[in-house]
Amino acid sequence: METRSHRYDRYRKALAGEALPVALVDLDAVDANVDAVASLVRDSGKTLRIGTKSVRSVDLVRHILHRGGPSFRGLMAYAPAEARFLAAQGFDDILVAYPTAQPADARLLAEVNREGKRVSIAVEEPIHLDILEAAAATHETRIPVVVDIDVSLRRLGGRLHLGVRRSPLHEARAVADFAERVASSHHLEFAGLLGYEAHIAGTPDQTPLGPLPPGAKRAFKRIACAAVTTLRAEITAEFERRRLPIPLFNGGGTGSAASSLRDASLTEITVGSGFLGSHLFDHYDDFRPEPAAFFALQVTRRPAPGFVTCQGGGLIASGAAGPDRLPMPYLPEGLSLLDLEGAGEVQTPLAVPPHVNLAPGDPVFFRHAKSGELATFFRDYLLVRGDHVESRALTYRGAGECFH
Numbered sequence: 001m002e003t004r005s006h007r008y009d010r011y012r013k014a015l016a017g018e019a020l021p022v023a024l025v026d027l028d029a030v031d032a033n034v035d036a037v038a039s040l041v042r043d044s045g046k047t048l049r050i051g052t053k054s055v056r057s058v059d060l061v062r063h064i065l066h067r068g069g070p071s072f073r074g075l076m077a078y079a080p081a082e083a084r085f086l087a088a089q090g091f092d093d094i095l096v097a098y099p100t101a102q103p104a105d106a107r108l109l110a111e112v113n114r115e116g117k118r119v120s121i122a123v124e125e126p127i128h129l130d131i132l133e134a135a136a137a138t139h140e141t142r143i144p145v146v147v148d149i150d151v152s153l154r155r156l157g158g159r160l161h162l163g164v165r166r167s168p169l170h171e172a173r174a175v176a177d178f179a180e181r182v183a184s185s186h187h188l189e190f191a192g193l194l195g196y197e198a199h200i201a202g203t204p205d206q207t208p209l210g211p212l213p214p215g216a217k218r219a220f221k222r223i224a225c226a227a228v229t230t231l232r233a234e235i236t237a238e239f240e241r242r243r244l245p246i247p248l249f250n251g252g253g254t255g256s257a258a259s260s261l262r263d264a265s266l267t268e269i270t271v272g273s274g275f276l277g278s279h280l281f282d283h284y285d286d287f288r289p290e291p292a293a294f295f296a297l298q299v300t301r302r303p304a305p306g307f308v309t310c311q312g313g314g315l316i317a318s319g320a321a322g323p324d325r326l327p328m329p330y331l332p333e334g335l336s337l338l339d340l341e342g343a344g345e346v347q348t349p350l351a352v353p354p355h356v357n358l359a360p361g362d363p364v365f366f367r368h369a370k371s372g373e374l375a376t377f378f379r380d381y382l383l384v385r386g387d388h389v390e391s392r393a394l395t396y397r398g399a400g401e402c403f404h
């Protein structure tokens with residue numbers, strides 16, 4: 001296992017002569033993550049769909065897909081415009097995992113399917129279907145539709161809802177009724193089911209849950225996992241009863257990869273963040289990705305003994321705002337953000353322990369809380385192998401694209 005100080009020296013050498021700030025991706029670490037995920041998936045009989053929102057670079061997605069081998073199949077995109085962009089880059093079998101209510105998006109999906117690419121979209125309301133059907137009819141094509149299911153933990157008849165708010169479909173018969181509605185359409189194709197257990201994947205094992213200790217969290221996750229497995233099995237049984245085949249059943253994410261792979265109902269899982277290893281995934285029991293993506297800022301000031309200030313800052317992650325959304329000063333080891341200024345804005349002050357020497361011009365390496373969002377701040381990733389920059393990968397931003 002490489003020490004942090006060795007890693008600092010390696011990245012520092014790789015970046016010699018580069019103008020900071022930059023984003024860098026350690027390709028050896030990415031490959032280690034891809035190999036670890038691939039070995040989990042290999043014996044499961046399932047396939048893996050890459051979650052592109054957690055990468056946001058075509059070159060890197062291609063690298064991961066290629067290295068992952070035959071069990072890595074298809075992409076999970078986050079917007080129809082992104083799916084069209086990815087299809088134009090040569091990718092196929094793209095599932096847009098979030099619905100749209102805009103005719104303009106439906107038109108993109110109709111066009112790209114008519115051109116011969118397979119791009120499906122997850123939906124759950126009749127209004128979504130009406131919009132997709134109209135676009136598909138106009139373009140004389142069919143749009144593949146995946147039905148999105150709420151697999152949150154529900155108790156007390158739904159009054160207690162522990163999980164994210166996505167789809168209103170959470171009961172086997174309602175899911176099957178909706179799928180039959182899709183299957184009966186001339187312009188839509190029933191392409192499968194999506195039931196993402198965000199409440200499990202988004203709950204680290206080793207950190208406390210508010211005032212509750214990690215043990216309470218693990219207990220919650222055990223109960224939630226059993227409930228998701230039961231719900232998916234009920235849905236599968238209902239579809240069997242109606243003789244309606246389920247072409248794919250997608251679930252899981254980096255934070256639930258191991259338990260999702262054990263669920264017999266799923267045919268595939270999604271992983272995105274696990275390849276770049278953002279710091280929100282540092283505290284899981286089953287799979288802890290190697291940190292692989294960083295941004296480097298230059299030290300510009302020494303305001304007082306025990307402090308440095310770096311040029312650049314911000315880069316706070318999305319989601320419920322809290323300290324876990326801040327970037328983490330990573331190298332050299334021991335630095336910390338200041339409570340008063342947090343992740344900074346155009347400059348970031350840091351507290352420096354006595355054993356660390358930093359002078360103006362030195363780089364400091366940070367990790368973002370979320371893998372894909374780092375790409376929205378930089379035009380490219382410097383791809384580092386060992387102690388040198390091997391190549392550069394354009395981010396979506398660098399490719400002139402911006403998807404929401």
Ligand SMILES: Cc1ncc(COP(=O)(O)O)c(C=O)c1O
Pocket residue numbers: 051054076097196201251252253254255270271272273274
């Ligand atoms: C539908 C869906 N599947 C899977 C994931 C997991 O992605 P990741 O592996 O990047 O955590 C997400 C993330 O939000 C998602 O929305």
